[in-house]
Amino acid sequence: MANSTPRIAPAGDWVETVAIPDPNPALADRPFQALLIASQSRYEAHRHEHHSEMAVLIQNSQGLQALGNISLPWQPDHVELIIHKVHILRRGTVIDLLAEGHEFTVLRRENNLESAMLDGVLTAMMQAEGLTVGDVLHVAFTLRRHPGALPLRGENAFAMAHGAPVRRFHVRQIWGPDIDIRWRATGMMEQARTRRTRHGTELVLDLMDAEGDQPPDQAPTRFMLPALLQVSGYRDWAEISSQLAPHYARAAELSPNSRLRPEIERIAAASEDPAARAMAALRLVQDEVRYFAVTLGDGNYLPATADQTWIRRYGDCKGKTAVLLALLHGLGIEADAVLVNTITGDGMDERLPQMILFNHVIVRARIGDATYWLDGTRSGDRDLHDLASAPYAWGLPLSEAGAELQAIAYAPPRLALVETNITYDASQGFDDLTPTRFEMLFRGDSATAMRAALSQIGREAFLRHYRENEGDLPGQDVEIVSVDLRDDEEAGSFTVIVEARARLTFRPAPGALSRRYRFGNDTISWTVNLDRREGPWRDAPFTFAIPDHLAGTETMILPNDGRGYSIDGESFDRIVAGVRIARRIELAGGRAVARSTFQRIAREVSASQARADLAEIERIRNDAAYLRAPISVGARPSAPARVEPDASAERLVDAGYEKMGAGRTEAALADFDQAIRQQPDWARPHANRGIALIHLNRLDEAERALTTAQRLNDEDFVVHQGLGFLNLRRDQPEAAIPSLTRSLELDPGNMFTTGLRIDSREQLGQLDEALADIDVMLREEPRHAYALSRRARILAHQDRRDEALEAIDAALASDPGNFMFAITKGDLLVRFGRTEEAARAYDAALGMMGVLAEASGGEAPVDHARMLALMGRTDEALAAADAHLRRYAGAVRMLAMRCWIRAWANLAIERALRDCNEALEAEPDHEEASSARALVHLRLRRWSAAIRDFDTLLRYQPYAAHAYYGRALARAESGDADGAARDFATARRHAFDIDALFVRIGLAHAADQDPADQGTIVTNR
Known part of the structure; x- marks a missing residue:
C-alpha cells in the first residue's frame, strides 16, 4: 500500500x-x-x-x-x-x-x-x-x-x-x-x-x-x-443509482458452473409458489452465509460477486445482496438492490443526493402486485408478509437507467414479536394452588436475541434463571414445577414454557360481597410522556421507542363449567397515537379468556394527534378487566400469602395492607410492626399500624401511632386518612372531615378515604355533600356496589324514592348474588309501602344466601335464619336454627342468633336469655351475643343489664345505631334523660331510619313513636 x-x-x-x-x-x-x-x-x-x-x-x-x-x-x-x-x-x-x-x-x-x-x-x-x-x-x-x-x-x-x-x-x-x-x-x-x-x-x-x-x-x-x-457533486439521486447499478448487476451474474445453480434448482423444485421461493432464497442467504464485511479498497461501496461470496460462505450486506439477487433472478423473481440509511434515513428526501448518506443495502423483490424488502444480513425471517415493510423510511433502488428515492411504507409484523400465553387450570376450584402454564413466545429479532442469550450462558443457566425467578410470574405463592424451551427453526420462534402452581387473588369488588380476579394489563399498559421544551421543535412529530407488535392471552379454566361467573370490563379496539391497542374478553365453554394486542401501525404521529390521544391512552392503561366469581368464591378465607423472612419494609407494608383488606388485622399489625423495626423513620408503616389498631378498637394506641407517623411525614395521605378514621370511630365526624379532605388532596380518588368522608357527612346531615362524594366514586368506578348502595340509602333519606330504587337495582346489577343489597331493596320497598315487591326482594335474598351457605362451611345459615326472622317467618327461622345446632352443637353464632330471633319476635324470652348466656360463656366478648342479650334485657325491662351489654357492643361496633338507640331506651327508662337524648341523637345520626326498626318491634320510646312509621324496617341492624 x-x-x-x-x-x-x-x-x-x-x-x-x-x-x-x-x-x-x-x-x-x-x-x-x-x-x-x-x-x-x-x-x-x-x-x-x-x-x-x-x-x-x-x-x-x-x-x-x-x-x-x-x-x-x-x-x-x-x-x-x-x-x-x-x-x-x-x-x-x-x-x-x-x-x-x-x-x-x-x-x-x-x-x-x-x-x-x-x-x-x-x-x-x-x-x-x-x-x-x-x-x-x-x-x-x-x-x-x-x-x-x-x-x-x-x-x-x-x-x-x-x-x-x-x-x-x-x-x-x-x-x-x-x-x-x-x-x-x-x-x-x-x-x-x-x-x-x-x-x-x-x-x-x-x-x-x-x-x-x-x-x-x-x-x-x-x-x-x-x-x-x-x-x-451529484446532480440527483438517479446519478448515484445508475453509477452503482452495473456493479451489482455484474456481481449477481453466475458463472456457468456456479455452485449456486444447484441451490436455485433445489428451491424451484420444492415449490412453484414465488413467495415460498423468495422466502427459501432469503433463508438460504441468512442461514448459510455468515456476516463479515471486507471494505478494503472500493469494498466500502462495491460488492463481491455472488459466486465468490457463496464459496467463502461469508459476506457483508453487499455480498449477501449479490447472492440474494442471483438466487431470485434465477428463480424468475424480479429483484433490485436498494441503498438505505439505517440511522437517519427518514429525512433522506429533504437532503442533497450523497453517496455517503447510505450505509446499508437490501433487496426489493416484486411478486405480483406486492413489494417485499429482503435483508440478507438479518436472521430468523420466516414470514414474507412481514417483509412488506422495512425499518427504513426511504430507499434508493439501483438501476442502470437511474432511479429516484422510493418511500418504504411502514407495516407492523403480522404476528406478535413477543406473545405471552398464560393458562390457569382452576377446574377443581380455587381453594388450593392453581396449576399454571406460562408460555412466552418470541419471533423475529426477539427470537434471535433469546437464542443468542441461550448460546452465551448455556441451557442449564438459562433454565435456572426462570426456575429461580418465580416473582416474575403472575399470582401469589408461586411454586415452579418445571421449565422447558422450544426452539422451532422452521417457524422462526423460540418459546419459554414454565409449569407452575400459584394462588390466584380474587379481591373484593368495590363495595361488594363478590370477588374479582383482575386480568393482566401489561400488554396494553402504555405510559407516554409527551413533555417537551418550548422551542421551534416542540410540535415535531413523535416516534416512540415501543415494540412493533405484542400480544398476550390469559385463559382461566373454570370450575362448574363456569356457571355463576361473569366478566367485568369491556372489549375494545382503538387506535391512539399511531398504535392499535385492543382487548377482547369472553366467557364461553367454561373458560374465561382475555386477549390483548399492542401493535404499532405508524412510524410517527403528529404532536397534535399524540396530545389529543393522551387521555385515551391513560384511560386504556387504567381500564381493568375482571373475572367476577360467584359469591361463594372467597367465602372461605384463603391461606395468607407468604412473606419472605428477609422481606423489605416495603414488602412488609404491602403484605400487611393485603392482610388488613382480607380481615386478618392481627397478622397485618405484625407485618407493620416488623416494617417499623426495619425502617423506623418511615411514616407509612406507622400510619398503617394506626389504621389496623383502629380496626381492633385500640384507639389510644392508634392515636399514638398516627401521631408518630404525622411527625415523620405530614404529607403522607395515609397519615391523614388514619386521623380521619380515628375521629370517626370516636364519633367525632366534624373533626374527621378536615383530615379526610387533606388525605384526598394528597391522594385524589382514594375509595376508602372517600367512603369515610361519606360516612362523616351523612352523620352530620350533609346529604348533598355525601352524594357528591358518591358521584366522585362512581365516576372512577361506575359499578362500585358500595357507592350505589349508599346512594340508595341517602336518596331514601331525602325521600327521593324512585332514584333510591334505581340506585339499589344498579348495586344489585353490579354485584349479583349480594344478599345484603337484596335485603336493602326489600327494606326500602317496605319503607315505601310496597310490601309485595319487598317480599320478592327478601325471597331473592334468601336464595342468594342458600348459594353462599353451600360454600361457606356453615356460616351463611346464621344470616339465612336472621333473614327469615326479619320477614316474619319466625317458626322457619327457629327451625333452621335448631337444625343447625343439632348438627353443630354449641355453635356460638347460631346460639346468639336463636336468642336474637326470640327477642326480635318477643317470644320465649327466658329461653332466649339461656341461649345468649351460653354463647357468652363460650365467648365472653361475642358481639352478636351481646347485642341479642341487650335486646332480651330490654324485653325483660332490665335496664342496667341492657346498658351494660350495649356498652360492650359499642366498644366493638362504635357505629352501631341500634346499640345507641337501645341504650337510649334503657337510659330513658332509668331516668337518665340527658344520656338518653345524646344516644337518640347519635343513633339517628348513624341511621336516619333507626326509629322505624324499634317501632316495628314495639320497643320505641313513647315520646319518639310516630304512627306514620309503623311497618317500616331499616338496614342497620
Whole structure:
C-alpha cells in the first residue's frame, strides 16, 4: 500500500490560516473546550483534499485523560494522510512536538473485527508528551483522496451536536469552474455564504460559540440533525443509482458452473409458489452465509460477486445482496438492490443526493402486485408478509437507467414479536394452588436475541434463571414445577414454557360481597410522556421507542363449567397515537379468556394527534378487566400469602395492607410492626399500624401511632386518612372531615378515604355533600356496589324514592348474588309501602344466601335464619336454627342468633336469655351475643343489664345505631334523660331510619313513636 505511512509536510498553499480564539469563561467548568474546529476542502477532478484543524483547551484532569492520545485514522488504498502540525500552546509559547522529533506510530490492527468487519483502516497515534492541564492541543492534517473504481464526486457534510459547543467553527469548501457542486444548509448552517476567489468558488461558514440545538425528545431521527450543511457533486439521486447499478448487476451474474445453480434448482423444485421461493432464497442467504464485511479498497461501496461470496460462505450486506439477487433472478423473481440509511434515513428526501448518506443495502423483490424488502444480513425471517415493510423510511433502488428515492411504507409484523400465553387450570376450584402454564413466545429479532442469550450462558443457566425467578410470574405463592424451551427453526420462534402452581387473588369488588380476579394489563399498559421544551421543535412529530407488535392471552379454566361467573370490563379496539391497542374478553365453554394486542401501525404521529390521544391512552392503561366469581368464591378465607423472612419494609407494608383488606388485622399489625423495626423513620408503616389498631378498637394506641407517623411525614395521605378514621370511630365526624379532605388532596380518588368522608357527612346531615362524594366514586368506578348502595340509602333519606330504587337495582346489577343489597331493596320497598315487591326482594335474598351457605362451611345459615326472622317467618327461622345446632352443637353464632330471633319476635324470652348466656360463656366478648342479650334485657325491662351489654357492643361496633338507640331506651327508662337524648341523637345520626326498626318491634320510646312509621324496617341492624 503506497499510502501506508503518513507524511509530515506543510499544509497546501490553498489552506487559509484560521485564528484560534480565546476561551469562553462560561465553559471553564468543562473538562475541555473546543476552541477551534476548522474544515477546509478542495475538490478537483483528479483528487479531493480535506484539511482538518482543531485546537482544544485542557481544563482538568478528566479532559487531559480524554485528549492526551492523538489518533488519526485513514484508509491507505485511496487516501493519503499528511500531518502538518502537533503543537502544545502554553501561555504564549508554542511547543512543536513534530519538530522535537516525536513520531506517530502506525497501528495496523483492525479496529472493527469484533463487528465482523475488515476495513483496512490504519491509525496513526501519538501520545502528546508533556501535555498538561491549562495547555491547548493544536493539531492539523490533510486527507487526500484519489479516484478508485467509482468516479470522484465532491461530497461532505457538517453538523453541530448539542452538548458539544465550539468556540469557533469554521468551514471552507472550494471547487473550480470545471466542478459542479451544490450545497444546502439548515438551522444555524444557513449562515454559510459563497464567494469567488482565485481558487474558484468558495463556500464559507464561520460561527462563534456554536452549538447545535437540542433535538426534541421522541422525535423522528431526521430531527437529530437540526443544523446540517451538505456539499454534493451529484446532480440527483438517479446519478448515484445508475453509477452503482452495473456493479451489482455484474456481481449477481453466475458463472456457468456456479455452485449456486444447484441451490436455485433445489428451491424451484420444492415449490412453484414465488413467495415460498423468495422466502427459501432469503433463508438460504441468512442461514448459510455468515456476516463479515471486507471494505478494503472500493469494498466500502462495491460488492463481491455472488459466486465468490457463496464459496467463502461469508459476506457483508453487499455480498449477501449479490447472492440474494442471483438466487431470485434465477428463480424468475424480479429483484433490485436498494441503498438505505439505517440511522437517519427518514429525512433522506429533504437532503442533497450523497453517496455517503447510505450505509446499508437490501433487496426489493416484486411478486405480483406486492413489494417485499429482503435483508440478507438479518436472521430468523420466516414470514414474507412481514417483509412488506422495512425499518427504513426511504430507499434508493439501483438501476442502470437511474432511479429516484422510493418511500418504504411502514407495516407492523403480522404476528406478535413477543406473545405471552398464560393458562390457569382452576377446574377443581380455587381453594388450593392453581396449576399454571406460562408460555412466552418470541419471533423475529426477539427470537434471535433469546437464542443468542441461550448460546452465551448455556441451557442449564438459562433454565435456572426462570426456575429461580418465580416473582416474575403472575399470582401469589408461586411454586415452579418445571421449565422447558422450544426452539422451532422452521417457524422462526423460540418459546419459554414454565409449569407452575400459584394462588390466584380474587379481591373484593368495590363495595361488594363478590370477588374479582383482575386480568393482566401489561400488554396494553402504555405510559407516554409527551413533555417537551418550548422551542421551534416542540410540535415535531413523535416516534416512540415501543415494540412493533405484542400480544398476550390469559385463559382461566373454570370450575362448574363456569356457571355463576361473569366478566367485568369491556372489549375494545382503538387506535391512539399511531398504535392499535385492543382487548377482547369472553366467557364461553367454561373458560374465561382475555386477549390483548399492542401493535404499532405508524412510524410517527403528529404532536397534535399524540396530545389529543393522551387521555385515551391513560384511560386504556387504567381500564381493568375482571373475572367476577360467584359469591361463594372467597367465602372461605384463603391461606395468607407468604412473606419472605428477609422481606423489605416495603414488602412488609404491602403484605400487611393485603392482610388488613382480607380481615386478618392481627397478622397485618405484625407485618407493620416488623416494617417499623426495619425502617423506623418511615411514616407509612406507622400510619398503617394506626389504621389496623383502629380496626381492633385500640384507639389510644392508634392515636399514638398516627401521631408518630404525622411527625415523620405530614404529607403522607395515609397519615391523614388514619386521623380521619380515628375521629370517626370516636364519633367525632366534624373533626374527621378536615383530615379526610387533606388525605384526598394528597391522594385524589382514594375509595376508602372517600367512603369515610361519606360516612362523616351523612352523620352530620350533609346529604348533598355525601352524594357528591358518591358521584366522585362512581365516576372512577361506575359499578362500585358500595357507592350505589349508599346512594340508595341517602336518596331514601331525602325521600327521593324512585332514584333510591334505581340506585339499589344498579348495586344489585353490579354485584349479583349480594344478599345484603337484596335485603336493602326489600327494606326500602317496605319503607315505601310496597310490601309485595319487598317480599320478592327478601325471597331473592334468601336464595342468594342458600348459594353462599353451600360454600361457606356453615356460616351463611346464621344470616339465612336472621333473614327469615326479619320477614316474619319466625317458626322457619327457629327451625333452621335448631337444625343447625343439632348438627353443630354449641355453635356460638347460631346460639346468639336463636336468642336474637326470640327477642326480635318477643317470644320465649327466658329461653332466649339461656341461649345468649351460653354463647357468652363460650365467648365472653361475642358481639352478636351481646347485642341479642341487650335486646332480651330490654324485653325483660332490665335496664342496667341492657346498658351494660350495649356498652360492650359499642366498644366493638362504635357505629352501631341500634346499640345507641337501645341504650337510649334503657337510659330513658332509668331516668337518665340527658344520656338518653345524646344516644337518640347519635343513633339517628348513624341511621336516619333507626326509629322505624324499634317501632316495628314495639320497643320505641313513647315520646319518639310516630304512627306514620309503623311497618317500616331499616338496614342497620
